[in-house]
Amino acid sequence: MKSMDVVELVFFAVATFFVLGGGVFTVAARNPIRSAMGLLTSIVGVAGMYLLLSAEFLAAIQILVYAGAVVILFIFVIMLLGPSAMSERDTKTAISRYLAAGVFLASAGTALVLLARMAGAATKFAPAPAGFGHIEAIGHELFTGDLTPFELSGALLLVAVVGAVAVARGKQIDPTLHPQAPDAGPNALPKESAK
């Protein structure tokens, strides 16, 4: 039992390193591809913490949706933009720099106060009941009590896909409507917005 605790602590420490190191790397990297890799590291760390919290189903969903879909989407867009996706050195950010410093100091102060108050009063978890966090229990709750939000989130995803396609596609000239249109390619922009 004692060695299990050590294993858990090591697992938690590694996951924490992944989460926070990946987060800092995401925010600090100049190259957006490196930011995406930092985001991936952070997401894998969070999935590890879900495993520690006996949320196995959510850990799998986290890897599938975030690492498999969201990060890949980011990387597609970065590749599509090419070198212009790189961040130049940031100038003219004085106000938000002060704002960020303020947010950092305020939350660090709050965290220190909370840490001092909780000292010696850590909340230990009781052993999880059998089947907690398994897909069977979650599926039962999802398809009985929470059926309406589940269906609505399906509709939301459909609308998001249609909206993403509509926004990313831009204005296109339909060759069947304007047969004598000037020789513009299928992705040509109207003259006034091409800058």
Place this chain on the structure above:
Amino acid sequence: MTSIPLEYYLIVAAALFLVGTVGFLLRRNLLVLLMSIELMLNSVNLTLVAYNRVHTESHAGQIFTFFVIAIAAAEAAVGLAIVLAFFRVRKTVRSDEADLLRN
């Protein structure tokens, strides 16, 4: 799996939220801004799952996290489409170039 107390998870989640907030305020690259939003959503999800581990009689926190993940995926898709549309107009992804409505 009970040796790590709840507060450790909450501290990690708060630190991750802080990293995301500072990144959102400091960076000017639209792609990094979207990634910072994803970091903040992840930290909130971690808090929800950790509290659900305390109150094990239902899975409300985990189901809420499930919906947050679905909405985050939709948000990333639409946000990246907006970044692409913005890039087509201004040939850059810097957020302070988005000033067409400034007089």
